[in-house]
Amino acid sequence: MDRSQKTQIADPIYGTVGLTEVEIDVIDTQVFQRLSNISQLGVVPFVFPGAQYTRFAHSIGVCHVAGKILDSIRETPGFEELSDESWEHEWQRYRLAALLHDIGHYPFSHAYEQALKRANLGEHGDHEQIGGMVLKYDEELKSVLEQHGYEPESISAIFKRTNLKDVSTRLKDIVSSGLDADRLDYLRRTAHYTGVPYGNIDGEYLISQFQLDGNGDVCITNRARLTADHFLLSRWFEYQQIIFHHTVQAADYTLEDVLIHLIGQFEEFECTRESVREKIQDGSWATFDDAKVMETIRDLKDLPSEDLEMGDDSPPPEILKDKCSAILDRKLPKTVFENSRFRDCEKRDGRPLVDDALDELADDHNLNRERFYLWTNTYSFTKISPGSKRELDHVLRIGEPVREKHDVSEKPVSEVIVNDSEAVTSLLADKERFRWRLYVLFPDDWSGERIRNKKADIRKSLLEDYLHKEEEEVIAEGADS
Structure with missing residues (x-):
């Protein structure tokens, strides 16, 4: 050599x-x-x-x-x-x-x-x-x-x-x-x-x-x-x-939702291990790239709603098209509320309690539940804690x-x-940062003022009807520790 x-x-x-x-x-x-x-x-x-x-x-x-x-x-x-x-x-x-x-x-x-x-x-x-x-x-x-x-x-x-x-x-x-x-x-x-x-x-x-x-x-x-x-x-x-970053995650979530639709409705995006092997062997893996995904998203956006092929788990056609627009035209979900705190790695309480209320919250504000997205993230400084018995x-x-x-x-x-x-x-x-955000993808044809007013209404509902439960949970967690 x-x-x-x-x-x-x-x-x-x-x-x-x-x-x-x-x-x-x-x-x-x-x-x-x-x-x-x-x-x-x-x-x-x-x-x-x-x-x-x-x-x-x-x-x-x-x-x-x-x-x-x-x-x-x-x-x-x-x-x-x-x-x-x-x-x-x-x-x-x-x-x-x-x-x-x-x-x-x-x-x-x-x-x-x-x-x-x-x-x-x-x-x-x-x-x-x-x-x-x-x-x-x-x-x-x-x-x-x-x-x-x-x-x-x-x-x-x-x-x-x-x-x-x-x-x-x-x-x-x-x-x-x-x-x-x-x-x-x-x-x-x-x-x-x-x-x-x-x-x-x-x-x-x-x-x-x-x-x-x-x-x-x-x-x-x-x-x-x-x-x-x-x-x-x-x-x-x-x-x-x-x-x-809140906008990066809004875009990432929206893209994931559109990708799920592509994976479910188009064989070329399926990507089981067997289909990937076939792509590699026939040479099509070499052209399976970001541009191919974006081209398909553009085609979806331009199709009339009645021509879209929808699966059992697909969002309604108008919401799918709004998600395509979000990616192509940067009309992304808006952050309605976010919260963050440091905690011990051992005390993980999972998703916020507000997760259980999203169906009700969507109904209260006359928006489809598919437009709501709860993002949670737990991120620590290292993969293991001091004295950990995990595989080193x-x-x-x-x-x-x-x-x-x-x-x-x-x-x-x-x-x-x-x-x-x-x-x-x-x-x-032994510490980690736990963060969560609530996003809403508002209809593509809403004006900026209407979106701002609806964001304020949803935030008010969260504060008055749901988030006090989150605060009680945090206080109880502190008392237990």
Whole structure:
């Protein structure tokens, strides 16, 4: 394998990114070029108009970062398990896994995955599983990898986090973990394109501090403890400000509803595992992208209501058309009320009590229940709490720097960051933010003044008739604790 970089490309985050021959050949395949038409941030541009970067650009960035992390790990004293030739092969294999980690994303990515779950019309896979299918069944990509000496399944095992016989995946945390090449690129790239600064982390220093601990686990040195804290906090704030922005979530919910209709009424959008396999094998997966979804939504909007094919679970035709207009013309559901509070991770009370009253609330205001949407979100700083007995996989670990003077039997073992008493994260890890919002999609032909008046009426009803129950629940929760 020739590790030398055959091509250099300009990147707004890293300046110059080098690519090897096999990486160039992979990028040139139709199934990878498809990622140029899959937005990384979905509907985020509804609020942040500069957030227009693709999974194509992100994937190249992740490949670049993964290579730098691998170079850092190679410098760990005592890391002599692989010959230079074997290491070069592994270096390229993990870079390929990073390059291909998003190859299985549906159009509009996570919104489509959520729509498939809600539609519940057959067995479907998440994007990692679909990515494994792409590497297995796409003949062009498979041929490229095999010609360069790489078994496709040994690459997908890394981003799927599976263990195959005779295939090492112990460095998989480089590609998928609490602190990995994926998140390091995503945070910085999203900060750059949205103009929101929370993702401006010290990525180069974090990369330089990756190592293997005495057990061979991927970790970062404790010299980067504060930088790791900053990374986790930045990710939390970036999600709060961007992904969970009230307008972004309004657009996301509306798109999911329209996607559910497409999945139920059009065979090409069904996306069971079997139908996805057929798409990959016949080549149509390469054109199954955001543009195809948007084109179909435009067709739905322009169809007369009487010509729409409606399923048992479809909203009334006029509401479906309003949801299409919401996406195409940015006439999105309006936030009527929202609430937020921090709480202990152990005390989860689920959806707000007002959820039980939405049918009545819709009737009171002479609006179809399909126009009401209750969004809830629970988001913590880390995946596990201090002292957690959960499987300690896919988490950020910190350890004492490995030095030449360490005896093999005395090499330091890393610790999960939430159990490090010196880490700020340890103080925050058992808390989470619980938020909920009530949205209403008002009829497309309503005037702005009529919408404002109706929003005020619904909010007044919530405050007077329902939300005092929420307050009583919070007080009771505090008393119990």
